[in-house]
Amino acid sequence: MTNSYLNFPDIDPVMVSIGPLFGYGPLNIHWYGVMYAVAFGIAYWLASRAAAKPGSGWTKEQVSDLLFFGFIGVIVGGRLGYVFFYNFDQLLAEPLYLFKTWQGGMSFHGGLLGVLLAMAWFAKRYQKSYLELGDFVAPLIPLGLAAGRLGNFINGELWGRTTDVPWAMVFPHAGAEPRHPSQLYHVALEGVLLFVIIMLVRRLNPATGTLGGVFLLGYGVFRFIVEFFRQPDSQLGVLSAGMTMGQWLCLPMMAAGLGLIIYVNSKPAAAARGAK
Template sequence: MSNSYIAFPAIDAVAFKIGPLSVHWYGLMYMLAFAIAYWLASRAAAKPGSGWTAEQVSDLLFYGFLGVILGGRIGYVLFYNFSEFLAHPLYLFKVWEGGMSFHGGLLGVLLAMAWFARRYNKAYLQLGDFVAPLIPLGLAAGRLGNFINAELWGRTTDVPWAVMFPGAGPLPRHPSQLYHMLLEGVLLFLVIMLVRRLKPATGMLGGVFLTGYGCARFFVEFFREPDAHLGELALGMTMGQWLCLPMIIGGTGLMLFVYRQGQQQKGVTAK
């Protein structure tokens, strides 16, 4: 290991206080994530012929918020701490002890989208295309919150940009939270926006999001410290990697389906 590393900046987890109320950076990141989603959704809805109203955007974000919170918590308990849940079922409600799962949150959002689509008579794949660009920058904000909290750090390393995280032992580690932020957040957002400019067939943006996130998360997991109570699972893969495989398969399958449907339509038109 090299003796050269980056000292973790002394960041107070509490951003500011209002009387007895302490506002934490991580909470601010969640607020920022939903603010970004609302801004992007409002801009898309304001375009002529979008078929969206301001009320629908507000309802979509509300249902999405519930899906993220409920799904994220339930997913964490089921995917990462099921034994604790079996021993103490009330653990599910101990949200103050921390523990949220992106994959659980995603399932929650997908269910919320199904409810929203039925209520407002929206096609599910079209709704997925509308939602896909709203998520990545919010994920980037959340990962920045992980970094500020000095949690979910990476594996030990001697790369020049290694960081010594408080509470992570005496060795420097990959700042994997920032890898997540850049790949799952910024880069994925840029890719989705680029594909959207090409005016793809319905369902393609949803497929790009699922595949893009799954691949980015799968890659970063090689640099992220596995959960201490789980470690590496079958085939040396982490729980995060196993949960990403259905996303990659499903997203790729969706893109192939959309592409083939487009080719068949072109063939019918050509006749």
């Protein structure tokens, strides 16, 4: 290991502290919570712009309902996914652990499943094609993911594996060895680059369902790559075939994305083109 590394920015996880209030201590507003708000703000802005286009078939009410139920899907699915995928032994030992959200623990893949279920309910209620809905939602997610990962970085959590690359950092509570700032790799790949790719594909007027497939495949590939640099979860470590839980969960995601792209662009399925 080299002694040359970057200093982790000394950012207080608490953005603003107000109070004490009514004798109960201060109200702390954390950067991580603010990043969640930013994520949904970005999604609402992008969705509203898309809905405002002539002939979009979307109303403001539908956009609000979609994001509300999507938010519920993220929170409920994210928590269930973390507990069942990453901490199932803890759940068996302490069933109430499922509800101890203040202890932290959210899973992207669980949140994705929650969103997919919310989309199915929304599509049925508003009589919308599920594939068209997927194309509408796909561009809304990556920049929100980037905001969330930036919140992880500010909190100094989900750090990377030890390394001697010049941009390595020593994270609080992670020992004295420099590590990959893997949170920023998430931001760059799953956030910014994936958003750019989706928007470029959308300009090609692809077959309906293509953008949803691109999101699934793109996120799966980028997350799979970043997992090589991210420290595995301490309670799980590296699993069979030398892969982490995150990588194993990405495999069906990549397969589904690739399969969807191939299916909707086959001759029978690509008759109606023009993702919205």
